[in-house]
Amino acid sequence: MTSRRDASTSSMNTPLALHKADDQTGEFNQKEAKSRNSRNVQEAKKFVxxxxxxxxxxxxxxxxxxxxxxxxxxxxxxxxxxxxxxxxxxxxxxxxxxxxxxxxxxxxxxxxxxxxxxxxxxxxxxxxxxxxxxxxxxxxxxxxxxxxxxxxxxxxxxxxxxxxxxxxxxxxxxxxxxxxxxxxxxxxxxxxxxxxxxxxxxxxxxxxxxxxxxxxxxxxxxxxxxxxxxxxxxxxxxxxxxxxxxxxxxxxxxxxxxxxxxxxxxxxxxxxxASDIERGYDTSVHSASQAEEILFREAITAHVKLQLEVGGDALEQAVREHYKPGVVAAIYVSITDDDGLHTRRFIVSRPMVSPLWLVGRGTRGYWAVDPENNHVVFLKDTWRYDGAEADREGNVLLGLNACGVRYVPTVICHGDVPLQAGNEAAKGYLAVYVLERSFRGDVVLSLPDDMESLLYVVLYCSLRWLPHNDAKSLPDTIRDIFNQTRYVRGHTFGGVGKHAELYTRTYTRDITWGTAPIQQWLETVLDYRSPRENPSPISFPETWSNPKHLDVFWTDFLISHVLESNDRIERDILVTAQQSISSTSSASLPSEISQPRSTRGPLTRSKARPAQRQAEPSKRTSGESTLAPVKGPSDEPKATQGRKRVPTRPSNGHGKRGKYH
Structure with a gap:
């Protein structure tokens, strides 16, 4: 057992995710340093x-x-x-x-x-x-x-x-x-x-x-x-x-x-x-043994070779995305099931996603190896909101799995990192906000709510990845639509940007997409949701409350249009997002990486932190809200009316490997 006076045994120079295939080091983007620091200054009043x-x-x-x-x-x-x-x-x-x-x-x-x-x-x-x-x-x-x-x-x-x-x-x-x-x-x-x-x-x-x-x-x-x-x-x-x-x-x-x-x-x-915990270290992560590093390297190499069917330098480069020699860790996931509380151990090295902003979920995503069976899995390690048990991402994914929803990763296990002594100190002064809270209280989600969420997914992906004439102000546009909040009588409410978009097309009316079908789809579906001649950002008009309208339009649209399949634009942008972060650290669940012909889902491990209250007025003179980063390749739009994040799902953009964001 580590004594209080032992120097930090959990500290390790953990690698960052590689930006692209030929990246050798995985560093913060040097070209974005000035812009990144400018953002830090702009947002500091909201989280300091x-x-x-x-x-x-x-x-x-x-x-x-x-x-x-x-x-x-x-x-x-x-x-x-x-x-x-x-x-x-x-x-x-x-x-x-x-x-x-x-x-x-x-x-x-x-x-x-x-x-x-x-x-x-x-x-x-x-x-x-x-x-x-x-x-x-x-x-x-x-x-x-x-x-x-x-x-x-x-x-x-x-x-x-x-x-x-x-x-x-x-x-x-x-x-x-x-x-x-x-x-x-x-x-x-x-x-x-x-x-x-x-x-x-x-x-x-x-x-x-x-x-x-x-x-x-x-x-x-x-x-x-x-x-x-x-x-x-x-x-x-x-x-x-x-x-x-x-x-x-x-x-x-x-x-x-x-x-x-x-x-x-x-x-x-x-x-x-102080102990390592009291100095701020996550002691649920430990250095792996030399034998475990060998096991990890061999399992990852075999899995990549199976999926990509490559060898030599190409194989080494692909393995480098997930493994850095000498830097291999063991991550513990605490699981509660019918047999009680127990722990599973997973071996990881270089993450596929690293936390590039301080405030927010701090998500890391790994290809991990289960040492019990040598299976390669996907482990998501993240901080989460302090919410109800049913809202945990692992529970949401399990529910979707139980309903047979397609394209959803199969959950192997998930759990929160146990609250550790020392984290309680965070409760006293940092504010907690809940994204997208409504004056109406609890809102029962309906099919039109899910349709609206899907609309924002398409809008986000179109803004982020398709050609259009708004590239210069894109970071601000994405932030304002998907992450803008307002502070009213001690509470933070989300959906401000979405409300403005539905009311006057504030953000998209001057945007022209490079492909006419996308332009037509977005304009039509936005009009179904909130007609420009009679805006309805809060209640649903008949064209939206009755799903038949969207179903007929979308069916005809797919029949009558040929969509471009090779028009994706890679954009490196810096986006900040206002999010409600509780002081609960939620460790993500590990999830199994898909084989070439089957998808076997992710595991999750969550670090859940206790809710933090706002600082006493006599001890606080700074801003009233918290900011959270939105990260490059793993950006996801936030749903309206208090809906939780879109669950992790496979991406087709990484060869044959089951890569999850």
Whole structure:
């Protein structure tokens, strides 16, 4: 059993999904760095909360686990950071003395036992956003040799970082702004906490710094199996502690580490004495054994060879999409059935889908191997909404399987990752929102509801993958139609963009598709749903409530039109989505990969987090909603009226392999 003082055994430099067949590394798209950071800044007000009192932050998120060890192993905080300048011309002037103070130790005492702080800002192309790294990363001592031996071009620093520190040389460059100390509740509620900076030049620098800080947290959570992570933001000698998870971030009040070193020393001590769970690691993921790696490699290779009928370099390239040598993990899925609660174990390596945004479901999708029978399966690992048991994706898929619905993967098993000590701390301050909630309360879904959902699937796919004249503003169009929400009397309601589209064709009236049949189909079906001459976005007109109209039109349409089969356009776009994320982590279920002539469905494993409430007004001055990313190839439109996500299903775009999104 891991003791509290063991350095992070669950941390691993997990690979990212490859972008395309000839991709060798699987990195974040460098060309999108500026756009990605800009999005982070735009959306920060909707998922960053603060300022939270420092002591409250420590007590809620890092309890004092080892008070008896303080006298023996904790260095005194007196004058701990006096050598750190109040401000400087460049960040390195602060980083040097700060590193020395952080690593200060005697034979028996140190600031953060079993951890070391390293300068990670030194990169080959320091001016490129895509190459930048945090100024300082904290590593478990057992990972130091691995990190130090890695290439400067490598991103292994973020694959092993226990936490990171970003330094700006002057307190004026702090991208957060605390309200006055004596402010009343109303003043705090109305205070602009993020980027309240009048000087345009300083604001521009702060925006870039904020976007980059969010990206570092995103990359840490993408390269490690995490429930949450910590970071420290330094502006001159002033510091803030930050906790990041899939629902957003909590930021403390600013404090001067020269004048008040106690909070930072206390944070580092508590962090060092915490367990892996309490430091934010997902301990349901472990390193696989050498024998299991061999089993995994052989099973994946045989499966790919069977499906693609290739060998040599082509086979190696295809296997590389699912396997990175030396980086193989075992993922546990907790299952409750008639025999009670038990656990199944699946072996994975490189995911097919990686979480490229911080806030949201954080989905990973793997080809996995069941070591009990060597079967290749698909494992979906995701965070989910904190909802009713029947709404879990595994239960939905099981229901569809039971009804004999075609083209739905067969569920092997599914379950939630058990709630772990440490996740409870997230409940206190991050807001929970439910996508597409209605003033009408519970809504019974009908066939017209499902027809409307199908309409949005076709509209989304047409926007994303077919030629049209709106490519430039496509990210905004997709975000506004499918993920726009409004905040009313303490609740977030979805469907805002869909309502506007049905009422006035706000988003599609000026779009011309490259193929006339698609244009005709969309315009006709939208008119059936909500006629332009008599808009009906809420209630269903007769042309929609009676499915016969759509059935007759669609049948005639398929008979009279020849649809282009080779007009798909590959578009790399960045889209952000407003989603309601509860603090429940839902581990996805594993599902079996289809054989060439049969589809045997996915497994699911879900990490379900407890519902988080909104921060107390006295502790919150930031925005009221949460943002969630929508990821490239696995984008799916959200259904209206509270319907859940479209279940995973096979894709025909990957040779003969059963690839699921």
């Amino acid at each position: 909360l603060g300022p939270m009192p420092v002591q409250s932050f420590l007590d809620d998120f890092l309890q004092d686990f080892a008070p008896d060890n303080r006298g023996k192993h904790m260095r005194s905080s007196s004058n701990a950071f006096k050598a750190v300048p109040v401000r400087s011309e460049k960040a390195s002037d602060i980083t040097g003395p700060l590193l020395k103070a952080l690593n200060s130790a005697t034979k028996y005492k140190s600031r953060c036992p079993n951890f070391m702080f390293e300068n990670t800002a030194r990169v080959k192309h320091s001016g490129r956003l895509s190459s930048m790294k945090p100024d300082i990363c904290c590593f478990a001592s057992r990972h130091l040799a691995t990190v130090r031996s890695s290439s400067r071009r490598s991103r292994a620093d973020l694959g092993y970082a226990a936490l990171f520190i970003e330094v700006k040389p002057d307190s004026n460059q702090d991208f957060f702004c605390d309200p006055p100390p004596n402010a009343d509740r109303k003043t705090r509620d109305n205070h602009q906490f993020i980027l309240d900076i009048e000087d345009e030049n300083i604001r521009e620098q702060a925006e870039r710094a904020l976007g980059q800080h969010i990206f570092y947290a995103t990359e840490v959570c993408a390269r490690q199996h995490r429930a949450f992570c910590f970071s420290i933001s330094m502006a001159g000698s002033r510091a803030r502690l930050i906790r990041w998870d899939r629902a957003g971030a909590i930021v403390t009040e600013s404090f001067d580490i020269r004048e008040h070193p106690e909070p930072l020393c206390e944070f580092l001590w508590r962090f060092s004495q």
